[in-house]
Each structure stands twice: as structure tokens, then as C-alpha cells.
Amino acid sequence: MANALRQHQPIAPVDAVPRLHALLADDMQAVNALILQKMQNPVALIPQLAAHLIAAGGKRLRPLLTLACAQLCGYRGAAHHVLAAAVEFIHTATLLHDDVVDHSNLRRGQDTANAIWGNKSSVLVGDFLFARAFELMVDADSLPVLRVLANAAATIAQGEVQQLQTANNLLTTADDYYSVIGAKTAALFAAACEVGGIIAYRPATEIIALRQYGMELGLAFQLSDDVLDYTGVPGKEPGDDFRDGKVTLPVILAHAAGDVTEHDFWQRTLGNEQFADDDFATACKILDKHNALAQAMEHAQNHAQAAQNALAIFPDSEWRHCLWAAADFAARR
Amino acid sequence: MANALRQHQPIAPVDAVPRLHALLADDMQAVNALILQKMQNPVALIPQLAAHLIAAGGKRLRPLLTLACAQLCGYRGAAHHVLAAAVEFIHTATLLHDDVVDHSNLRRGQDTANAIWGNKSSVLVGDFLFARAFELMVDADSLPVLRVLANAAATIAQGEVQQLQTANNLLTTADDYYSVIGAKTAALFAAACEVGGIIAYRPATEIIALRQYGMELGLAFQLSDDVLDYTGVPGKEPGDDFRDGKVTLPVILAHAAGDVTEHDFWQRTLGNEQFADDDFATACKILDKHNALAQAMEHAQNHAQAAQNALAIFPDSEWRHCLWAAADFAARR
Numbered sequence: 001m002a003n004a005l006r007q008h009q010p011i012a013p014v015d016a017v018p019r020l021h022a023l024l025a026d027d028m029q030a031v032n033a034l035i036l037q038k039m040q041n042p043v044a045l046i047p048q049l050a051a052h053l054i055a056a057g058g059k060r061l062r063p064l065l066t067l068a069c070a071q072l073c074g075y076r077g078a079a080h081h082v083l084a085a086a087v088e089f090i091h092t093a094t095l096l097h098d099d100v101v102d103h104s105n106l107r108r109g110q111d112t113a114n115a116i117w118g119n120k121s122s123v124l125v126g127d128f129l130f131a132r133a134f135e136l137m138v139d140a141d142s143l144p145v146l147r148v149l150a151n152a153a154a155t156i157a158q159g160e161v162q163q164l165q166t167a168n169n170l171l172t173t174a175d176d177y178y179s180v181i182g183a184k185t186a187a188l189f190a191a192a193c194e195v196g197g198i199i200a201y202r203p204a205t206e207i208i209a210l211r212q213y214g215m216e217l218g219l220a221f222q223l224s225d226d227v228l229d230y231t232g233v234p235g236k237e238p239g240d241d242f243r244d245g246k247v248t249l250p251v252i253l254a255h256a257a258g259d260v261t262e263h264d265f266w267q268r269t270l271g272n273e274q275f276a277d278d279d280f281a282t283a284c285k286i287l288d289k290h291n292a293l294a295q296a297m298e299h300a301q302n303h304a305q306a307a308q309n310a311l312a313i314f315p316d317s318e319w320r321h322c323l324w325a326a327a328d329f330a331a332r333r
Numbered sequence: 334m335a336n337a338l339r340q341h342q343p344i345a346p347v348d349a350v351p352r353l354h355a356l357l358a359d360d361m362q363a364v365n366a367l368i369l370q371k372m373q374n375p376v377a378l379i380p381q382l383a384a385h386l387i388a389a390g391g392k393r394l395r396p397l398l399t400l401a402c403a404q405l406c407g408y409r410g411a412a413h414h415v416l417a418a419a420v421e422f423i424h425t426a427t428l429l430h431d432d433v434v435d436h437s438n439l440r441r442g443q444d445t446a447n448a449i450w451g452n453k454s455s456v457l458v459g460d461f462l463f464a465r466a467f468e469l470m471v472d473a474d475s476l477p478v479l480r481v482l483a484n485a486a487a488t489i490a491q492g493e494v495q496q497l498q499t500a501n502n503l504l505t506t507a508d509d510y511y512s513v514i515g516a517k518t519a520a521l522f523a524a525a526c527e528v529g530g531i532i533a534y535r536p537a538t539e540i541i542a543l544r545q546y547g548m549e550l551g552l553a554f555q556l557s558d559d560v561l562d563y564t565g566v567p568g569k570e571p572g573d574d575f576r577d578g579k580v581t582l583p584v585i586l587a588h589a590a591g592d593v594t595e596h597d598f599w600q601r602t603l604g605n606e607q608f609a610d611d612d613f614a615t616a617c618k619i620l621d622k623h624n625a626l627a628q629a630m631e632h633a634q635n636h637a638q639a640a641q642n643a644l645a646i647f648p649d650s651e652w653r654h655c656l657w658a659a660a661d662f663a664a665r666r
Contacts, residue, residue: 043495097460101453120434123456124493127430127463131486134467138480146479147471153464160457162376 013332016325020064023322027067027081028060034085038132049113049125053092062192063088065217065326069196069210072319079140079199086140086149087192089133094156094188096126101160145195152191159183168245168271170255170263177249178219181226186218193217209310213323216307221330223249223300227293228333230284239280245270249299251283254292262286297331304331346665349658353397356655360400360414361393367418371465382446382458386425395525396421398550398659402529402543405652412473412532419473419482420525422466427489427521429459434493478528485524492516501578501604503588503596510582511552514559519551526550542643546656549640554663556582556633560626561666563617572613578603582632584616587625595619630664637664 011019021028039050063084070080099112100119114122130153137146163180166172193214197207226248232238241248247270255266265286269279287293307327314320344352354361372383396417403413432445433452447455463486470479496513499505526547530540559581565571574581580603588599598615601607620626640660647653 041491043491043498045494045498046491094460097456100456119452120497121494123430123433124490124497126460127427128487128490128494130460130463131483131490134483135480135487138476138483141476143471143474143476147468150464150467150471154461154468157457157461157464158374158376158379161378161454161461164453164457165376165378 011322011325013325013328016322016329017059017061017064020068020322020326021060023318024064024067024071027071027084028064030078030081031060031063031067031084031088034081034136035088038085038089038136039129041128045117045121046125046128049096049117049121050092050129052113052116053095054088060088061221061326062091062188065189065214065323066192066196068319068323068326069193069214070200071196072314072317072323073197073200073202073206073210075196075200077199079142079145080196082136082139083145083149083195083199084192086133086136087188087195089129089136090149090153090156091188093126093130093133094160096122096129098160100126101164140199142199145198148191148194148198152187155183155187159185159187163246166247168273169247170251170266170271172247172252174249174252177247177252181219181222182215185222185225186215189218189221190214205313209313212310213307213327216303216310217327217330220300220303220307220327223296223303224331224333226250227296227300230287230293233333242270242280242283243273243275245273249296250287250292253295254287254290257290257292258286300331304328344655344658346658346661349655349662350392350394350397353401353655353659354393356651357397357400357404360417361397363411363414364393364396364400364417364421367414367469368421371418371422371469372462374461378450378454379458379461382429382450382454383425383462385446385449386428387421393421394554394659395424395521398522398547398656399525399529401652401656401659402526402547403533404529405647405650405656406530406533406535406539406543408529408533410532412475412478413529415469415472416478416482416528416532417525419466419469420521420528422462422469423482423486423489424521426459426463426466427493429455429462431493433459434497473532475532478531481524481527481531485520488516488520492518492520496579499580501606502580503584503599503604505580505585507582507585510580510585514552514555515548518555518558519548522551522554523547538646542646545643546640546660549636549643550660550663553633553636553640553660556629556636557664557666559583560629560633563620563626566666575603575613575616576606576608578606582629583620583625586628587620587623590623590625591619633664637661 035054039047039054041047066084066087067080096113099114100122113125137149159180159182163184166176166180190211191214194207194211197210226241227250229238229241229248230250251266251270255263258266265282268274269283304327308324311320311323368387372380372387374380399417399420400413429446432447433455446458470482492513492515496517499509499513523544524547527540527544530543559574560583562571562574562581563583584599584603588596591599598619602612602616637660641657644653644656
């Protein structure tokens with residue numbers, strides 16, 4: 001009874017990730033040790049550059065979800081550690097390549113690897129980490145898991161290419177946008193969760209539910225990320241997406257509701273990347289006028305709720321409780 | 334007897350690859366169909382860009398070796414097709430990323446993908462093909478094969494990073510050079526051959542011999558490639574490596590034998606990338622004076638011979654005969 005009460009105490013969204021880190025402290029220590037071990041290399045630039053991104057941290061949200069989903073499924077073994085490390089390597093490799101593609105100079109409040117070591121090194125060390133991810137997965141000794149993660153990796157790249165094509169294009173629809181973020185972001189969250197169920201040999205219904213949970217949480221995460229690019233968050237320069245000409249949901253919603261003057265504004269800025277000093281402030285005002293950021297946050301919360309609904313088939317447990325709260329966190333950061 | 338005579342008729346190096354293509358025509362057709370199928374994607378830029386590189390051809394040397402080694406080992410099945418396609422995808426992905434890193438505009442006599450579609454697309458489509466390679470490998474249903482190819486992929490990236498560090502550096506030794514080409518080029522040839530033996534469940538001695546064959550052939554291939562960059566070959570601009578400041582074996586040999594004036598020349602050109610119009614012609618004259626290209630070709634031929642020696646443990650067959658000649662081809666293109 002005391003246990004049930006404890007389980008049902010609400011977790012504030014902001015506490016979900018620290019709570020998972022606390023519950024999974026030993027597992028995460030094993031994952032971090034694996035990450036450090038597998039990024040070693042006689043070519044010194046590789047561990048240097050990888051350490052800059054990996055050791056510097058971030059929330060480790062994806063590996064945390066792999067571990068938590070494995071625990072939710074009652075997994076007893078060590079394969080979840082190598083899979084969590086592999087998922088983080090795939091994520092890190094895509095960050096390195098993203099920053100090259102976006103010409104980004106700042107990530108998590110630090111200089112990006114490409115700003116310090118140049119684009120060439122970022123491309124090649126990204127390739128190295130990606131290959132190491134697959135070596136790690138082989139250690140998990142499961143072809144079904146490899147299939148899921150290889151497919152996720154291909155889907156991420158597909159989403160990134162599609163994103164290149166929607167950039168600067170104000171004809172981009174909400175469907176296009178969802179197709180991009182489903183591929184570039186949510187596919188890896190989905191795979192990270194799904195593999196936790198696969199290694200525990202759970203029935204297909206549960207594995208599909210975990211995949212659904214990860215997919216919906218990933219959509220919520222990217223939607224709120226795209227809102228934060230206008231409202232600002234510590235460690236991320238607001239306006240990056242705007243200056244890169246990325247057409248995200250807030251813009252799509254505001255554009256649909258806007259008049260000719262606003263259409264001209266979006267076309268000159270996002271479309272043609274001709275910027276004046278106060279354009280970002282103007283963009284924020286237009287988004288505010290159409291309530292576009294709040295609407296996009298509502299989308300995020302709907303997807304977080306869908307993620308929570310996917311968890312309904314699992315019996316109540318502390319793990320389910322934390323995963324439930326993590327979905328809220330994804331939407332309300 | 335007639336068969337034995339036919340098998341022992343010498344194959345000129347230049348005929349080795351066409352001969353393998355003729356013997357493996359059905360297998361290569363299956364491989365090409367797989368390649369076309371797996372590069373399809375709803376995001377149209379992906380098949381467009383991939384087709385530019387893959388469908389445009391090249392010799393398909395690596396998949397050819399996978400097929401031939403599987404045949405040498407008496408393999409009966411279809412896994413060699415997916416592995417050959419996977420090996421070609423890994424190779425194509427590294428070409429796409431190489432051309433970004435080298436800022437190349439011409440490959441195989443055509444505009445490079447990055448020259449047509451830009452660096453961003455080349456990075457991301459390279460990632461896509463790399464991920465697809467792993468999906469293909471999962472279809473081969475063999476964790477040992479996945480381990481070998483994942484390790485090769487990491488080694489290629491490691492070699493490319495090391496190559497960045499030896500560029501413009503005239504202190505690069507022959508050992509450094511061999512370390513770079515062993516990783517960036519020979520590792521994939523070695524893996525391509527080794528997996529042909531693994532899927533045929535051959536004993537470890539034979540699998541090690543195939544790996545050795547591929548490794549030595551790969552060294553011969555890269556050595557002769559680096560010589561061809563000075564002597565010229567159709568479809569490749571001579572002097573690319575020179576203008577990129579790459580310190581290859583011919584330069585290392587000539588530099589070691591050169592005087593102060595020549596050291597200054599190499600430092601200004603390869604070291605500092607300050608070029609005058611007739612510098613490439615001067616470089617060729619210096620290499621000629623020290624017999625450096627001929628010496629590098631001798632290295633290539635020694636490695637080709639080592640590749641041939643590795644085949645000695647296999648019984649005589651048409652496959653062994655062709656693989657023998659392919660090693661010659663790698664060194665004498």
C-alpha cells in the first residue's frame with residue numbers, strides 16, 4: 001500500500017529525467033564506462049572530438065529511455081547497457097553531422113566540434129561513432145535489435161535530407177513537417193524504447209506499445225524544441241532555426257493565418273534568408289499575434305498524452321510512472 | 334585435363350576484372366538489383382544522388398571480390414549478394430564523405446555529387462547509404478559478418494581522420510602512410526574478402542587467408558592509386574593529391590632522398606599549399622629524379638605478391654586463378 005502510494009505520487013515534468021537518472025544510476029555508470037571505452041582510439045583526435053560532445057553531457061535522454069524500457073519489461077541481463085551506449089553514439093554522430101550541415105557554432109552553450117576542429121573532422125568522427133554504434137549492437141547479440149536500429153539510422157538520414165528540402169520553402173505543410181520530425185527525431189526515440197522490449201523477449205503488443213511511446217514522446221520533444229527556438233532556453237541561441245530558414249510548425253501555423261504583408265516577411269527572411277537586425281523580434285511578434293507557439297505546444301502536449309496512453313497496457317510500476325512523467329517533460333521543457 | 338589447362342592459362346592483369354564480371358554475371362545482376370532496390374526512397378534526392386555515384390558504375394571491385402571469395406569457398410546460398418551490395422554501399426558512402434572532405438569536384442571523369450547537390454546532401458545521403466548497408470547485412474543473418482563489417486567501417490573512418498592529420502605534414506613517415514592506407518582502403522577490401530569465407534563456414538585458417546589476401550590487395554590498390562595521381566589515368570585529374578597536400582609514399586621516398594632546395598619546394602607546396610603554375614610539373618620531375626614512382630610501384634607489386642601467396646592454401650580453381658590475377662591488376666592498373 002505504501003509502495004502503491006509512492007508510485008502514484010505525481011512527478012513534476014522537470015523531475016522526470018533526474019528521477020530516472022537516480023533510479024538508473026548504476027546502469028548509467030555502466031553505459032558511461034562503455035561510451036568512454038568505445039570512443040578510445042590511437043588516432044587522438046577521435047577521442048578528443050568525441051569527448052567534447054559525449055563527455056560534456058547533455059541529458060542522455062535516449063539511453064535513459066532504453067534502460068527504463070528494459071527495466072519496465074523486467075529485463076535481467078547486460079545487453080541494455082551496450083544498446084543504450086549504441087543509441088547515444090548514433091545520436092552523437094547525427095549531432096556532429098547536423099552541426100556541419102547547419103553551420104552551427106554553438107550547441108548546449110559550447111562551441112560546436114566543427115567550430116573547433118573543422119567540418120572535415122566532424123564528418124569523419126561522426127562516421128567513426130556511427131560505425132562503433134554498430135559494433136556495440138553486435139555485442140548485444142540480437143539480429144532483431146540490429147534491424148530496428150539500422151532502420152532508425154537510415155530513417156534519421158532520410159529525415160535530414162527531407163529537412164534540407166523543406167528549408168526556405170514556405171509551401172511546407174504541417175504534414176511535411178511531421179514527416180521530417182518523425183524521421184529525424186522520433187525514429188531514434190522509438191527505436192531506443194522498442195529495443196528495451198525486444199531484448200526482454202516481450203510479446204509483440206508490448207514491443208509495439210514501447211515503439212509507439214518512443215515515437216510520440218519524440219514528436220513531443222521535437223515540437224517543444226522548435227518552440228524553444230523562438231522562446232529561448234539556456235545553452236541554445238534563440239533564432240537558430242529562423243536564421244537557418246527552417247520552416248517549423250509555429251511558422252507553418254502563423255503563415256497559414258497570415259496576410260500578404262506577413263507572407264512577404266516570411267518569404268524575405270525564411271525563404272530568401274535576407275535578414276535585417278530586428279527581423280527575429282518581428283517574427284516572434286507575428287507568431288504571438290497568431291498564438292502559433294501556444295498552438296504548437298498544444299500539439300506537443302497531445303503527443304505526450306498519446307505516449308502516455310501507449311503505456312496503459314503495462315502494469316503499474318515505478319518505471320511506468322517515470323516514463324509517464326518523461327513524456328510530460330518532453331512536451332513542457 | 335583440358336579444364337586444368339584452361340585454368341592455368343595466364344590472365345593479363347587488365348583482364349582480371351572483366352573475367353570476374355563475366356564469370357559472376359548472374360551474381361552481379363542480383364547484386365545490382367539489390368543496390369537499386371535498397372537506394373529507393375520517397376525522398377527523391379536520395380535515389381537521385383545515390384544513382385549518380387552507384388548506377389554510374391565504377392568497377393564494382395569490392396562486391397566482385399566478396400562474390401569471388403564466396404565462390405572460391407564453395408558457398409551455396411544468396412547471402413553473398415546482400416553482403417556484396419552492403420560492401421558497395423559502405424564504399425559509396427565513404428566516397429561521398431571523402432569528396433566533401435577533399436572538396437573534390439571530379440570523380441571517375443564526372444562532377445562529384447557535392448559539386449552538383451552541395452556538401453550537405455552528400456553528408457546526409459552518405460549517412461543514409463551507410464545505414465542501409467547495415468540493414469542489408471542484417472539480412473545476411475550472421476552476427477560474425479556484421480562484426481567484421483562494422484569494424485571495417487570504424488577503421489575506414491579512423492584512417493580518414495589520420496589522413497587529415499598527415500596532410501601537409503612532411504614529417505609523415507612510410508609507417509604513418511601504411512597505417513593510413515591500411516585503414517582507409519585495405520580494411521574494406523580485407524573485410525569484403527573475409528566475409529565470403531565466413532558465410533561459407535570455412536575453417537579459421539582459410540578465413541584468415543582471405544582477410545590477408547584482401548588486405549594486401551587493398552594496399553597494392555591504394556599504392557598504385559597514389560602513383561596514378563602523378564602519372565595520370567582517364568577520369569581522374571592528375572595532381573589532385575598534390576593540390577590537397579596529401580603526403581603519399583612517392584613524396585615520402587623522394588623527400589627522404591632530396592636536398593634542402595627540394596625540401597623547401599615540398600614544404601611550400603604540400604606543406605603550405607602555396608602553388609605556382611608549374612609546381613606539379615616540377616614535382617613530377619623531382620619524383621622522377623629519385624625514381625620514387627617506380628619504387629612505390631615496386632611496393633605495390635610486393636603487396637600484390639603477398640596477396641597471391643595468401644591464396645596458396647586454397648586448391649587450384651578458376652576462382653583462385655582469377656583472384657590471383659586480380660591482385661596483379663590492383664598493382665598494375
